Amino acid sequence: MSESLYVGVDLGGTAVKVGLCNANGDLLRTHEGPTQAAGGADAVLSNIATYVKELVPPGTPEWDNVAGVGIGIAGFLNIPEGIIDFSPNLPFKDVPVTRIMEEKIGKPVKINNDANVAALGEAWGGAGRNVANCVCYTLGTGVGGGIILNNRLIEGSTGMAGELGHLSIVADLEAIQCGCGKMGCLETVSSATGIIRMAVDAVERGDRTSLTFIEGEITAKDVIDAARDGDEVAQRIVSRAAFYLGKSMAAVAVVVNPQRFIVGGGVSKAGEFLFAQIREVFDKLTPGNARNGVEIVAAELGNNAGVVGAAGLFLRA
């Protein structure tokens, strides 16, 4: 086979996942191993090299066809220079990852941040296949985002493009402070953390809700399950998360005008119950030309989005 292949690396604090993709974004196979962060930066980078070579053994025809290795990393990166400035969960500080990994692997290497890479994965090999312009939301602890225009990930002037969780969007009277220091960011209501906070507030306020009887700490899944089961307080919380997601998409629609919004992360598992409400708000707040034909769909790749997107860095970033 002579088709170019691409390796993607999802570098997490405890595990490293590696995957092999073809030029269409199909994930051919994956492999993984421990990060061993306690060993320091060089040990982590050596581990990555080992796992990549276990995934595709050097000397094989497949290895010869590998055009590059992309790595997705949580942290503050200097993307053009390939340096990890700082990472909260990894022993990296001012480490020139691209240069070191190119020496260890003997293939071109690119890095990018984990949220961008996951968005690129969905766009390239998941729910955004064959869509040139799409915007991805990841609803987890925070709200992450990534924007693909003309088939390419956009990064902006300081890598902050697609930081959709920090859209200042909640009405002033209801706004609370975000972890970033600003008031009313989208992720204060539409992340798992935001949903849990609203649920705890409701319980503490004494609202009549089944959430009062949850043993241990309330999770976002508890709230979503209660809403599906007809609990009105839980439904109001999920509706509020959906309202601001839809409103943020209306804003994004007149800025970059995507053809599709892709929503992933734990909260997106609420499914049609959540998506129907997001679509209703989006339709109400978006002008016709930016609204007609725009789809709001669930992400497809789950935990594989990171490796697929990292592999895609060579074609789409």
Added chain:
Amino acid sequence: MSESLYVGVDLGGTAVKVGLCNANGDLLRTHEGPTQAAGGADAVLSNIATYVKELVPPGTPEWDNVAGVGIGIAGFLNIPEGIIDFSPNLPFKDVPVTRIMEEKIGKPVKINNDANVAALGEAWGGAGRNVANCVCYTLGTGVGGGIILNNRLIEGSTGMAGELGHLSIVADLEAIQCGCGKMGCLETVSSATGIIRMAVDAVERGDRTSLTFIEGEITAKDVIDAARDGDEVAQRIVSRAAFYLGKSMAAVAVVVNPQRFIVGGGVSKAGEFLFAQIREVFDKLTPGNARNGVEIVAAELGNNAGVVGAAGLFLRA
């Protein structure tokens, strides 16, 4: 000389302006003539061809160096196909402008809408020179916008990218309906029309303001002049226009993360009085990484932005 040259055409309802640019975005000279819209589409297109050939006579070495002719048009366009679907001020309906003009001129032709083209002009040859990522606002009858990422104009999936006037941003309790049908669009407060509306409301409400003594219809310039002269009602109106502009830029900053915002159009003539307030709001509402080093500056090209941007369509779109 062997440097490539580019012709830009700003097609208006009463006049056609044409200009010649070099590959750096420098405007070498302009020329203009009447549109003669009453003569129908073919007469208008023939006029454009005549003015282009008067600007750069065929047979000259300059003519040989012209790499293409770009045309900026107010209307609903099918940009990839080069067709004007409909134009409010011109006798065009489903006219394949690109094909017809290429026959008349013998050079490659591209079209794009006037707001995008003006933004591209500022980005390429005006206040955005040497800035890869910038966002342009035009504060006129409405609020127009255009976004340049990686030195290229973005259009989105249906040409609605950069429609910043239709960001749904005004707080619910103060929102009025926009011409587009939605509530609370940016242009209901930050355009000349929005400023005039707020001034007329204040006068009709009996607020103590010098605007009460304006003879004839109040203009946006009247309101800005009164604000500069210390009229508190006028100052509140301009502050409100500035507040929502700054708030919209905070949203745009976390979506596309530009390095510079460029503000043009009649209302921008309010100068530092307006800009200082926009910057204050932007700084308050934008996360550090998307805010630090970001400039908010006045447009430079004035009425020439359209011809410069149209010429730039061949390099930057």
